Amino acid sequence: MKHEARLEPDLALAEALFASLREASLDPPGVTRDAYGPGEERAHALCIEAAKEAGLAVTRDFAGNSYATLPGKAEGGRTLLIGSHLDSVAHGGNYDGAAGVLAGLAALSGLVKANHRPEADVAVMMTRAEETVWFPVSFPGAKAALGRLPADALALKRSDTGRTLAEHMRALGFDPDAIAAGRRHLDPERIAGFVEAHIEQGPELIEVDRAVAIVPAISGGYRFRQARITGEYAHVGGAPKRVRRDAVAALAHIVAGINASWDRFEAEGHRIMTTFGVIGVDPAMATWSRVPGEARFTLDIRGVDLPALARMRHILDELIAEAEAKHGVTVTLGPDTGPRPGFLDEALVQRLRDCASARFIACHEMPSGGGHDALAFHEAGVPAAMLFIRNQNGSHNPDEAMEMADFAEAARILATLAATHQG
Amino acid sequence: MKHEARLEPDLALAEALFASLREASLDPPGVTRDAYGPGEERAHALCIEAAKEAGLAVTRDFAGNSYATLPGKAEGGRTLLIGSHLDSVAHGGNYDGAAGVLAGLAALSGLVKANHRPEADVAVMMTRAEETVWFPVSFPGAKAALGRLPADALALKRSDTGRTLAEHMRALGFDPDAIAAGRRHLDPERIAGFVEAHIEQGPELIEVDRAVAIVPAISGGYRFRQARITGEYAHVGGAPKRVRRDAVAALAHIVAGINASWDRFEAEGHRIMTTFGVIGVDPAMATWSRVPGEARFTLDIRGVDLPALARMRHILDELIAEAEAKHGVTVTLGPDTGPRPGFLDEALVQRLRDCASARFIACHEMPSGGGHDALAFHEAGVPAAMLFIRNQNGSHNPDEAMEMADFAEAARILATLAATHQG
Numbered sequence: 122m123k124h125e126a127r128l129e130p131d132l133a134l135a136e137a138l139f140a141s142l143r144e145a146s147l148d149p150p151g152v153t154r155d156a157y158g159p160g161e162e163r164a165h166a167l168c169i170e171a172a173k174e175a176g177l178a179v180t181r182d183f184a185g186n187s188y189a190t191l192p193g194k195a196e197g198g199r200t201l202l203i204g205s206h207l208d209s210v211a212h213g214g215n216y217d218g219a220a221g222v223l224a225g226l227a228a229l230s231g232l233v234k235a236n237h238r239p240e241a242d243v244a245v246m247m248t249r250a251e252e253t254v255w256f257p258v259s260f261p262g263a264k265a266a267l268g269r270l271p272a273d274a275l276a277l278k279r280s281d282t283g284r285t286l287a288e289h290m291r292a293l294g295f296d297p298d299a300i301a302a303g304r305r306h307l308d309p310e311r312i313a314g315f316v317e318a319h320i321e322q323g324p325e326l327i328e329v330d331r332a333v334a335i336v337p338a339i340s341g342g343y344r345f346r347q348a349r350i351t352g353e354y355a356h357v358g359g360a361p362k363r364v365r366r367d368a369v370a371a372l373a374h375i376v377a378g379i380n381a382s383w384d385r386f387e388a389e390g391h392r393i394m395t396t397f398g399v400i401g402v403d404p405a406m407a408t409w410s411r412v413p414g415e416a417r418f419t420l421d422i423r424g425v426d427l428p429a430l431a432r433m434r435h436i437l438d439e440l441i442a443e444a445e446a447k448h449g450v451t452v453t454l455g456p457d458t459g460p461r462p463g464f465l466d467e468a469l470v471q472r473l474r475d476c477a478s479a480r481f482i483a484c485h486e487m488p489s490g491g492g493h494d495a496l497a498f499h500e501a502g503v504p505a506a507m508l509f510i511r512n513q514n515g516s517h518n519p520d521e522a523m524e525m526a527d528f529a530e531a532a533r534i535l536a537t538l539a540a541t542h543q544g
Numbered sequence: 545m546k547h548e549a550r551l552e553p554d555l556a557l558a559e560a561l562f563a564s565l566r567e568a569s570l571d572p573p574g575v576t577r578d579a580y581g582p583g584e585e586r587a588h589a590l591c592i593e594a595a596k597e598a599g600l601a602v603t604r605d606f607a608g609n610s611y612a613t614l615p616g617k618a619e620g621g622r623t624l625l626i627g628s629h630l631d632s633v634a635h636g637g638n639y640d641g642a643a644g645v646l647a648g649l650a651a652l653s654g655l656v657k658a659n660h661r662p663e664a665d666v667a668v669m670m671t672r673a674e675e676t677v678w679f680p681v682s683f684p685g686a687k688a689a690l691g692r693l694p695a696d697a698l699a700l701k702r703s704d705t706g707r708t709l710a711e712h713m714r715a716l717g718f719d720p721d722a723i724a725a726g727r728r729h730l731d732p733e734r735i736a737g738f739v740e741a742h743i744e745q746g747p748e749l750i751e752v753d754r755a756v757a758i759v760p761a762i763s764g765g766y767r768f769r770q771a772r773i774t775g776e777y778a779h780v781g782g783a784p785k786r787v788r789r790d791a792v793a794a795l796a797h798i799v800a801g802i803n804a805s806w807d808r809f810e811a812e813g814h815r816i817m818t819t820f821g822v823i824g825v826d827p828a829m830a831t832w833s834r835v836p837g838e839a840r841f842t843l844d845i846r847g848v849d850l851p852a853l854a855r856m857r858h859i860l861d862e863l864i865a866e867a868e869a870k871h872g873v874t875v876t877l878g879p880d881t882g883p884r885p886g887f888l889d890e891a892l893v894q895r896l897r898d899c900a901s902a903r904f905i906a907c908h909e910m911p912s913g914g915g916h917d918a919l920a921f922h923e924a925g926v927p928a929a930m931l932f933i934r935n936q937n938g939s940h941n942p943d944e945a946m947e948m949a950d951f952a953e954a955a956r957i958l959a960t961l962a963a964t965h966q967g
Contacts, residue, residue: 322782359745
């Protein structure tokens with residue numbers, strides 16, 4: 122690994138692309154790159170243009186994922202994919218997703234500049250629609266490429282436009298019929314691995330003072346996006362406590378109960394996360410002068426600690442039974458759309474450790490709290506692994522930040538990984 | 545009181561008016577009589593027509609309140625007002641407000657049919673805009689008649705139309721300039737009392753098995769309609785508990801804490817009520833995949849037990865301090881628009897007891913949980929009192945119900961009160 126360990130990623134390319142991506146998707150506060158919409162499409166166009174200029178071979182698949190390939194010395198070997206997504210949440214930051222794509226492009230452009238070709242093909246894959254706030258399905262872009270997106274997902278509607286995934290794909294010139302027909306663009310047998318660099322989205326790398334983490338597992342768990350509490354509306358001054366069926370009081374019992382249990386889990390060293398991201402009442406019915414007869418909420422429970430996840434799920438059922446008994450309401454959780462935790466490929470994880478060592482980069486190791494496209498590859502039987510890049514101010518918000526020096530460390534690891542890819 | 549005690553209210557008039565009111569304001573589910581809008585205006589027109597047919601003298605004031613007067617034998621005496629409001633909440637029931645107006649009209653029509661004239665004038669007053677879901681001000685109709693509506697209330701906007709109170713008044717031909725100029729239609733010195741019959745809106749009369757209650761006090765307390773919690777948005781999988789500033793978790797702490805304290809108050813026999821009627825997050829920012837950085841809520845705390853009210857207010861401050869410390873958020877309650885509790889006129893309350901006794905009607909006694917127009921008169925120095933009519937399924941909801949037999953008992957008490965009015 123002597124020679125390859127010195128190959129530098131093309132950081133100038135990455136810096137220029139971060140700036141042009143931000144400019145093209147500015148939507149104060151923050152940036153918006155809407156999945157299968159104009160924002161994401163502009164991001165793909167910019168990255169494709171940069172990849173072409175860098176001398177990479179560019180293609181697209183029927184689902185709109187883009188690929189920038191550095192051909193290997195020999196044909197017939199398995200392709201190594203380095204990738205992430207180019208969409209963002211509404212009013213999000215510039216680095217979530219894009220950092221992984223740009224780290225890959227910088228790595229391959231660096232190899233081109235050094236006239237270095239790996240033994241077999243390495244490609245940067247830019248996926249679509251990873252942020253599930255747009256379409257209520259996980260990783261539709263990556264899954265479609267792998268032939269694993271169920272046909273009925275094409276009928277799912279984007280949360281803001283109300284138009285279906287198929288309609289959005291067609292509007293951009295892609296081919297949802299190929300997805301409906303079960304075609305695949307990527308054969309798992311022909312892929313050596315999928316490696317995704319991504320900003321950490323949390324403070325752990327700041328706390329441990331490391332630029333990069335190697336990620337051996339991705340959190341999964343339970344995800345309820347349509348939970349609902351049904352009680353009864355009543356006049357605020359006319360209904361004493363004993364007759365109330367107060368949906369908000371019931372919700373507070375559940376939220377406070379989960380939070381108290383989470384405190385206990387933390388004290389015991391169990392590392393999971395619970396989030397009630399959306400709560401609300403029916404704006405057409407609820408006023409300050411009515412006991413609320415209905416409430417809705419979302420609940421996400423995630424981690425890689427399987428026994429702790431199961432225990433929190435059981436506690437949720439107990440809290441719901443208590444809330445129903447105490448407040449005379451009915452709680453329905455609705456469908457559970459949570460992915461299972463994914464334990465990534467140990468050999469590929471070891472390859473990342475070796476590449477980091479070759480560059481004298483001391484890496485942290487931690488599981489991912491968020492789901493990522495890497496999970497879709499892992500579930501398809503493709504060896505998958507991830508790198509986290511230290512970042513400031515979390516993610517999915519306008520203040521998301523990242524130091525280019527930290528990004529450069531991840532890009533160096535990827536450059537070494539790509540340079541030494543054997544097929 | 546021998547003769548007058550036998551005078552029967554005109555229940556046929558009331559029954560016919562309940563039916564025509566329902567038909568004119570049907571808005572499934574329930575009825576909508578929007579304050580200073582078409583729904584309330586149709587209700588006034590129907591009641592005025594019925595009052596004229598019953599032989600009562602009909603007038604309106606500059607704020608759109610309607611009056612149906614049975615002239616007394618002599619001029620110069622003080623007028624007794626019997627009244628309530630004709631607006632309803634959106635998708636509410638047919639009895640909240642209307643029952644008090646129709647009980648008054650039935651009482652006076654009964655006197656007309658019996659050729660009985662009291663010593664001095666008795667009038668049914670039909671007020672406007674009592675339901676504060678429409679305009680964020682209490683009792684604007686009654687207050688305007690009394691010359692006590694602040695001029696700046698005319699600029700308040702209706703929650704659904706966004707048009708001001710003045711604009712709504714003008715559209716119906718009323719005279720907001722008279723209000724701005726501080727004029728009054730009713731001189732407290734010339735009013736013997738204001739008696740309001742109203743459905744109970746709660747289950748207490750059902751539980752004690754009485755048709756009617758005499759109400760010696762009206763609840764007041766604290767009312768926060770614009771409370772807000774500010775934390776920080778963060779990625780759901782990236783932000784561990786220790787760095788979260790979760791507005792929903794903080795809200796749950798406050799709601800669950802107030803509810804637990806309310807349980808203790810109830811066990812101690814302290815009779816107050818607390819309601820979080822509206823909770824929510826910013827729909828443009830909150831998703832299931834983000835730690836919520838902002839939440840808002842309304843909180844109403846009411847009763848007639850002054851020490852208990854003050855204690856709950858103190859507990860609220862403690863809970864807010866705890867939530868801020870534990871969750872790193874900032875809580876602002878916003879303006880407190882709660883009215884003070886109103887202890888009604890003891891002499892008038894005793895008159896109601898005497899009239900009920902004269903008709904052999906055994907009444908319950910209880911404070912009112914809700915604010916009512918009677919409070920506006922009380923605050924203006926007019927002797928005020930109330931009757932509650934037993935009703936089913938609470939109020940402010942489409943299932944609101946009332947037995948005509950119970951209504952008849954209240955109307956009988958009012959008929960006796962009107963018949964024996966001395967001026």
